[in-house]
Amino acid sequence: MSQSALTISGVDKFYGPIDRGVHAVKNLTMEIAKGEIVALLGSSGCGKTSTLRMIAGFEEVSRGTISVAGRKVHTLAPVKRNVAMAFEGYSLYPPLTVRENMAFALKAARLPKSEVDAKVASIAKLLEIEDILERYPSSISGGQQQRASLGRALIREADLHLLDEPMGQLEPQLRAVLRGRIKHFIKERGLTAILVTHDQTEANALADRIAVMEGGVLQQFDTPDRIKERPANLFTGTFVGEPPMNVFEAYVGTTAGRINLRLPDGLSLDYDKDAFSAPVRDQLLSRERVVIGIRPYAVRRSKEGVPARVSANQWLGDQTHIAADFAGGSLVLVEHDRTRLDLGAPINVSIDPKNLHVFDQASGEAISHGMELA
Amino acid sequence: MEHTSLLERILRGAALTLVVIFFMFPIVWIFMMSFQTNETILRIPPQLIFEPTLANYTALITGKLITAAGTLDIAFMRNLWNSVFLSTTSVAVSLLLGVPAAYAFARHKFRGSEDIAFTLLSFKFAPALLVLLPLTLYFQKLGLANTYIGLIWVYQLICLPLILWIVRGYFEDIPADIEYAYRIGGHSWFATFRKIALPLAGPGIAAAGLLAFIFAWNNFVFALVLASADKQPVTVGALAFITSSGIQYGQISAAIVLSITPTLALALYAQRYLVEGLSLGAVKG
Numbered sequence: 001m002s003q004s005a006l007t008i009s010g011v012d013k014f015y016g017p018i019d020r021g022v023h024a025v026k027n028l029t030m031e032i033a034k035g036e037i038v039a040l041l042g043s044s045g046c047g048k049t050s051t052l053r054m055i056a057g058f059e060e061v062s063r064g065t066i067s068v069a070g071r072k073v074h075t076l077a078p079v080k081r082n083v084a085m086a087f088e089g090y091s092l093y094p095p096l097t098v099r100e101n102m103a104f105a106l107k108a109a110r111l112p113k114s115e116v117d118a119k120v121a122s123i124a125k126l127l128e129i130e131d132i133l134e135r136y137p138s139s140i141s142g143g144q145q146q147r148a149s150l151g152r153a154l155i156r157e158a159d160l161h162l163l164d165e166p167m168g169q170l171e172p173q174l175r176a177v178l179r180g181r182i183k184h185f186i187k188e189r190g191l192t193a194i195l196v197t198h199d200q201t202e203a204n205a206l207a208d209r210i211a212v213m214e215g216g217v218l219q220q221f222d223t224p225d226r227i228k229e230r231p232a233n234l235f236t237g238t239f240v241g242e243p244p245m246n247v248f249e250a251y252v253g254t255t256a257g258r259i260n261l262r263l264p265d266g267l268s269l270d271y272d273k274d275a276f277s278a279p280v281r282d283q284l285l286s287r288e289r290v291v292i293g294i295r296p297y298a299v300r301r302s303k304e305g306v307p308a309r310v311s312a313n314q315w316l317g318d319q320t321h322i323a324a325d326f327a328g329g330s331l332v333l334v335e336h337d338r339t340r341l342d343l344g345a346p347i348n349v350s351i352d353p354k355n356l357h358v359f360d361q362a363s364g365e366a367i368s369h370g371m372e373l374a
Numbered sequence: 375m376e377h378t379s380l381l382e383r384i385l386r387g388a389a390l391t392l393v394v395i396f397f398m399f400p401i402v403w404i405f406m407m408s409f410q411t412n413e414t415i416l417r418i419p420p421q422l423i424f425e426p427t428l429a430n431y432t433a434l435i436t437g438k439l440i441t442a443a444g445t446l447d448i449a450f451m452r453n454l455w456n457s458v459f460l461s462t463t464s465v466a467v468s469l470l471l472g473v474p475a476a477y478a479f480a481r482h483k484f485r486g487s488e489d490i491a492f493t494l495l496s497f498k499f500a501p502a503l504l505v506l507l508p509l510t511l512y513f514q515k516l517g518l519a520n521t522y523i524g525l526i527w528v529y530q531l532i533c534l535p536l537i538l539w540i541v542r543g544y545f546e547d548i549p550a551d552i553e554y555a556y557r558i559g560g561h562s563w564f565a566t567f568r569k570i571a572l573p574l575a576g577p578g579i580a581a582a583g584l585l586a587f588i589f590a591w592n593n594f595v596f597a598l599v600l601a602s603a604d605k606q607p608v609t610v611g612a613l614a615f616i617t618s619s620g621i622q623y624g625q626i627s628a629a630i631v632l633s634i635t636p637t638l639a640l641a642l643y644a645q646r647y648l649v650e651g652l653s654l655g656a657v658k659g
Contacts, residue, residue, distance in 0.1 A: 058554050078557045085558050091551035095573065105559035152555070 004070065005192035006032040006055065006160055011064035011074075013050050013216075018062050024050045026216040028064070032194065032209075037186055039203035040196045041240070042213035048196045049088070051213070052162050055194070056085050069159040085162040086153035088196075090145040092137040098148045099124075099133040105156050123151045126181050128174070142169045147178075154185065161186070163195040167202060179205045200240055212236045230374065234364035237293050237357055243321060243332045245293045249361065252284055259284060261292060264328035267306050275353045277371040284368075289361040296321070298355035299333035305350035310341045324349070401634075408627035415623045430628035439617070439625060446617060449603060450629055453611030458636065460597070460607055461590040464526050465583050468533035473579060476538050477571060480545035481553075491542070494535050502595045505531070510599055520602045528596045533586040540585070544578030545571060584644050588637050608633040 012018075013025035025047040032038050040048035053059040055066055057078035066074040073081045084105070092101045099120055106116045124130045127147040132140050137148070146169040153161055166182075167175045183206050186193050197203050203210045204224045212219040212227065212235070219239075220232040231237035237245045250261040250269070259276065261269040269292075273281060284290065308324035308331055320339045324331045324347060333349065341347065358367040366374035378386075407415050409426035433439050439446040479491045509528065510519065518524030548571060556566045572579070594609045601610070612629055615622040 056554070056558055058550075077562070078554065079560050079562055081558075083558060085555070087551045087555055089549055089551050091549060091555040093552060093556070093570065108560050149555075152559075156559075 003034040004031055005034040005036065005068065006030075006194070007065075007067040008051075008055070009065050011051075011054065011066060012062045013047070013054060013059060014062045024216050025054070028216075028218055030211060030218060030221055032192060034069075034192055035187075035190045036208050037183065037193045037195070037206055039207035039210045040194065040213060041198065041200060041203045041210050043198055043239075046213040047216040048211075048213050049164060050216075052085075052164055052194065052196050055081075055160065056083055056162055057081050081160075082158050083160040083162055084153045084156040084158040086150045086164060086166050088164040088168065090137070090142075090149040092145055092148055092152070094137055097134050097136055098129065098140070098144075101137070101148055102133075102152045102155055104152065119155050120151075123155045126154075126185060127151050127178065143171065143174070146170065150182075154182070154191075159192065161191055161193040163193060165197055166195055168197075168199075175202075182206070200242065210240075212239060214239070230366070230369045230372075231293075231357065232366055232374070234291060234293070234359045234366075237359070237366070241295060243296045243334065245295055245357070246299065246331050247291060247293045248327050248329060249289065250292050251289055252287055254285070261290075263306075267327045269306060269351060271353050279373050280358075280368040280371060283373065284358065287361075287367075290367065291359040291361050291364070293357035293359060294331075294351050294355060295357075296332045296334040299331065299349050299351060301333070301335075301347050302350040303348060305348035308347050308349050310343055310345045310347060313339065313341050313343070315339075322347075404627045404630050407623060408631045410624055410627075412620070412622060412624050415627075430624040431632075433625055434628055434632065439615075439622065446614075448611075448614045448625075449606075450608070450611055450614075450632075452604065453606055453608045454633060456601075456605055456611075457591055457607035457609070457633065460522065460525055460529060461587050463522075464529035464533050464590045465537075465587045467526060468530060468537045468586055469579065469583055471530075472534050472537035472582075473541055473572075474567075476541035477545050477567060479538070480542045481550065491538070494538055497531050498535050506595060506599050513600060519600055520605055522605060525597060525601055525605065528600060529590050529593065531596075532589050532593055536586045536589060537579075537582045540582035541575060541579055544575040548574045580644055584641060587640065591633075591637055 008031075009029050011025060011028045012023070014021040014023055016022055028047075028051060040051060042048045050059060054061050054074070055068070057073070057076065061074040064074075065072055068081055068083060092098070093104065096104065102120050102123065103116045106119060111119075120133070121130070124133055127150060129144060129147050129151065132144055132148075137145055140148070146167070150163065150166050153163065167178060170178065179202065185191075195202075195206060207224065209221060209223055210227055211221040214235050220227055220236045222230075222232075227236060227240050231240065231245075234247065238247060248263050250263055253260040253262055254273075255270075257273055258270045259273055259281070261271075263269065276284065306326075308326040310322060311325050311330065312321075312323040314321045315338050318336070320335045320337065322333050322335065322339060322341060324333070326349070331349065354370045357369050359365065360367055368374055406422075406424075408430055409428070410424050411427060411429065414421075414424045434448070434450045437448055437451060439448045479487055513519040513524050516524075518527065552574070553566045553570050556570045557563060561569070591607070592609060593607070597605075597607050598610045601607075608629065612626060612633075615626045615629065
């Protein structure tokens with residue numbers, strides 16, 4: 001794991017003239033070890049696809065360097081970078097059958113026919129496209145084309161496998177099955193893969209580490225667990241997690257030895273001073289305003305809590321999502337039982353300080369997660 | 375097919391027949407004229423029944439035009455050959471230059487690329503006669519007047535912009551990712567251009583080439599001014615049929631039939647591939 005498969009350092013991407021054009025990727029630095037699966041996660045236009053295309057060599061790097069397996073590649077032609085890629089738009093060669101499409105790069109590499117056939121067969125089985133191998137791209141569905149395109153990338157031996165939205169077109173059941181198989185396939189062969197996605201379930205399921213991007217800036221690059229438990233800033237906190245984290249602005253105050261987090265509408269979350277660890281308490285008290293974040297599943301209903309009013313109640317079959325008007329905004333809580341609550345019903349909620357994420361009000365940087373400083 | 379009533383089908387058939395007659399009439403009439411002598415052509419009223427003669431074709435092919443005033447030499451076959459040679463070579467040169475240029479304009483946005491592409495298109499805006507005078511002077515100085523090379527060069531004004539702009543559109547319609555997929559699979563951009571872009575844009579290139587060929591074939595003024603008798607194409611050569619003893623309608627008709635035959639044949643032949651290529655080239659998923 002120590003060997004670096006990809007090193008991106010100080011990369012900027014401008015569309016148009018440098019420093020004046022659209023700044024799509026801003027000073028990106030990241031390192032990916034051999035054998036890792038990394039997901040670039042972000043909404044549309046966050047720079048994740050630009051990053052992937054710079055690695056592949058389809059977009060020029062405006063500033064900075066990219067190395068693949070220790071070789072500086074950012075000025076090389078795509079053919080010399082030894083990377084494989086599955087495209088979001090599939091981009092299969094129309095005059096070739098699915099089989100020929102998949103075998104294409106292997107044939108170009110002059111592998112013996114028997115070996116090519118065996119590889120195509122095993123990948124086709126993995127992706128469940130054995131029955132369409134002799135068909136042409138124009139005669140198969142979007143999901144099948146996507147799997148063929150994914151197969152064309154996975155079949156190759158390359159230093160890096162780049163997968164752009166590899167499963168966007170697949171049906172949910174198939175997607176879940178394939179995620180597991182593809183992860184196993186990549187891990188078994190020790191491949192290094194970078195996938196671009198806006199689907200956090202996919203990122204969580206497949207990736208060892210997730211790079212969250214927004215506005216061309218890398219927000220956080222960490223394991224799925226740590227991204228969820230210790231979001232580096234307000235963006236990551238609210239972007240990752242379903243349903244999203246509840247966020248409120250709060251004034252920090254103290255009365256009678258208790259810490260008050262004063263919310264709009266005259267509400268206040270009051271905690272014993274000792275409910276926080278010393279460093280977190282010091283940080284809190286040194287500030288006037290903060291932003292607090294609470295995951296929906298960490299909000300509890302309790303008799304002595306702060307009042308809220310139910311505005312929506314959805315039973316999703318395995319959990320209940322309750323939305324409530326709270327502190328001038330909306331609070332979402334998740335319960336695992338079916339909860340009968342009418343619209344407009346008053347409820348009281350309480351939040352354990354262990355589940356409180358505190359962010360800086362101005363910069364959005366995380367200050368603390370529960371009892372620990374960020 | 376949707377359900378149509380009998381009346382609708384009859385009306386549609388009648389309308390189609392009318393259109394076909396309207397558009398085919400001149401060609402059919404010319405075809406008929408080419409088998410008649412001047413006397414039968416100029417009868418009033420014109421008649422559909424006549425005794426066909428091959429005299430017009432014989433005159434053209436042997437190069438001897440027999441008129442009331444005597445026998446004239448005409449270089450029709452030579453002109454026909456000139457047309458074939460000039461048009462084919464011009465289109466070939468244009469394709470050689472224009473297709474890679476179109477690819478560059480479609481795929482690579484560089485400083486001034488739009489301006490250059492537009493400048494090339496603007497060649498088509500200038501009235502040919504306006505361009506011709508200075509061009510003739512230059513060509514005479516350069517020794518290009520009345521040479522095949524000079525003519526082919528000038529024909530680029532007709533063919534190159536046409537091919538460039540049509541083919542560019544076809545290249546732009548090919549998703550760039552297909553080419554990227556090929557390049558990342560271990561091929562140079564030139565191999566990608568040859569193996570992916572060219573075949574996918576094939577129907578477009580064929581259509582543009584065909585169109586350019588027809589335009590080149592039909593050109594009149596450039597050849598009229600820049601070429602003398604032995605280099606002239608049929609369009610200019612046809613002037614020889616206006617003789618001192620009258621206009622030789624029969625021979626003109628025969629000449630027209632002979633000179634549209636190659637383009638017509640080419641169009642009919644290529645049409646099959648054009649349609650086939652266009653329906654096969656379904657790139658989108």
